[in-house]
Amino acid sequence: MTIQEIKAKSVLLKHGKIDSWFVSRYGMNLYRGCTHNCVYCDGRSERYRVEGVFGENVAPKTNAVEILRKELKPIGRRTKLKPSFIILGGGVGDSYQPAEAKYQLTRRALALLCEYKWPVHILTKSTLVERDIDLIKRINQQNRAIVSFSFSSTNDAVSAVFEPHVPSPSERLRTLAAFKKEGIACGMFLLPVIPFITDTLEMIAEALRKARDSGVDFVVFGGMTLKTGRQKDYFCKVLNEKYPALVARYGEIYNENEWGQAADAYYSSINSIFNQTAKTLKLPRRMPPVLYRDILWENDLVVVILEQIDYFLRLEGKRSSFGYAAYAISKLQTPLSAMKNRLREIKGVGEATERIILEILETKGSTYYNSLQ
Ligand code: SF4
Numbered sequence: 001m002t003i004q005e006i007k008a009k010s011v012l013l014k015h016g017k018i019d020s021w022f023v024s025r026y027g028m029n030l031y032r033g034c035t036h037n038c039v040y041c042d043g044r045s046e047r048y049r050v051e052g053v054f055g056e057n058v059a060p061k062t063n064a065v066e067i068l069r070k071e072l073k074p075i076g077r078r079t080k081l082k083p084s085f086i087i088l089g090g091g092v093g094d095s096y097q098p099a100e101a102k103y104q105l106t107r108r109a110l111a112l113l114c115e116y117k118w119p120v121h122i123l124t125k126s127t128l129v130e131r132d133i134d135l136i137k138r139i140n141q142q143n144r145a146i147v148s149f150s151f152s153s154t155n156d157a158v159s160a161v162f163e164p165h166v167p168s169p170s171e172r173l174r175t176l177a178a179f180k181k182e183g184i185a186c187g188m189f190l191l192p193v194i195p196f197i198t199d200t201l202e203m204i205a206e207a208l209r210k211a212r213d214s215g216v217d218f219v220v221f222g223g224m225t226l227k228t229g230r231q232k233d234y235f236c237k238v239l240n241e242k243y244p245a246l247v248a249r250y251g252e253i254y255n256e257n258e259w260g261q262a263a264d265a266y267y268s269s270i271n272s273i274f275n276q277t278a279k280t281l282k283l284p285r286r287m288p289p290v291l292y293r294d295i296l297w298e299n300d301l302v303v304v305i306l307e308q309i310d311y312f313l314r315l316e317g318k319r320s321s322f323g324y325a326a327y328a329i330s331k332l333q334t335p336l337s338a339m340k341n342r343l344r345e346i347k348g349v350g351e352a353t354e355r356i357i358l359e360i361l362e363t364k365g366s367t368y369y370n371s372l373q
Helices: 064-072 099-103 105-115 127-142 156-162 169-181 201-214 230-242 244-253 264-280 298-315 322-330 336-345 351-363 367-371
Strands: 012-019 024-028 057-060 085-088 120-124 145-151 185-190 218-221
Touching: 012 064, 012 298, 012 322, 057 099, 064 105, 085 105, 099 105, 105 127, 120 127, 127 145, 127 169, 145 169, 156 169, 156 230, 169 185, 169 201, 185 201, 201 264, 218 264, 230 244, 264 298, 298 322, 298 336, 298 351, 298 367, 322 351, 336 351, 351 367
Parallel strands: 024 085, 085 120, 120 145, 145 185, 185 218
Antiparallel strands: 012 024
16 A cells, blocks of 8 residues: 545535435545445546546545534535535545545544534445444434445455455454444445446345345445446456456347446346345335435435435336436425425426425325335
């Protein structure tokens, strides 16, 4: 591992709209690069412009917390930040990668978020997060903290090949259970599953059973992307060494594609396995509203619930206009409660969507959403 300290000009990443996977409007990368060096990591792609040898070099942003303090400061801001979880991790670097043991940037950022009373969602593959359980508990008591762990499977042997520098899935699950014991909500991001290796019914079912047994509050699932260039070249090198018989099958599902997407039919088939298995085990397939309904601005709450409904319907192979409506609502500055009589003027909002929106505004929930569980 080579460390090169750098100074950041800005830290807080502001998304254009609320993200319904993480229920977050804001994120941050306290380190540039990630020495966890997962073989499939798309942070390796040229698209993200991470300098140096990905997986070996890491650049801690040593002034990150001071910059973050200025960015979060509520006094003197022209535009107020909207309430949502602030996500730590989930970008192109793990906030609890080995350099964190020395630099403690994540711990200091958490202390600041606690001071400013922000809800926090952490996504990591590292058990080092347990070091900060005191702060995370305090944040959870003030508003809410969620700790999610990402997995490509719960098989320790497969993980050792594709996630060489992170604690094994068994250790991650043990840490997850420790957070649950302290009353912290936890998620499993089964993302990405690796084609023809961890995307089988047996592997997905095993991961979801272990998630349920550890007490997770929700699971987020997704397939793998393989962007042409550094990411694809590195992944294919390892695949060739460890699973040479699979190389041709990858050629069948991954074409040259700007976003590295696999064929739609492939994603449909793994989504269907996930959907059926999660429903059988009664595991929420997205972060449930009970974890965020008291936190979000009313328009954001509607956007997240509509997007999740859209996702559940698409998992069943159905089409819906809920996603369009959610997108149109995400562009509004006016609170929906101030335009209850004009909801149908919003693009994509018909009679059924109007009913759902009114119910969310009144009760912070949706019976239709619940019926899809
Ligand atoms: S932990 Fe996440 S960011 Fe780091 S290498 Fe693995 S996939 Fe990439």
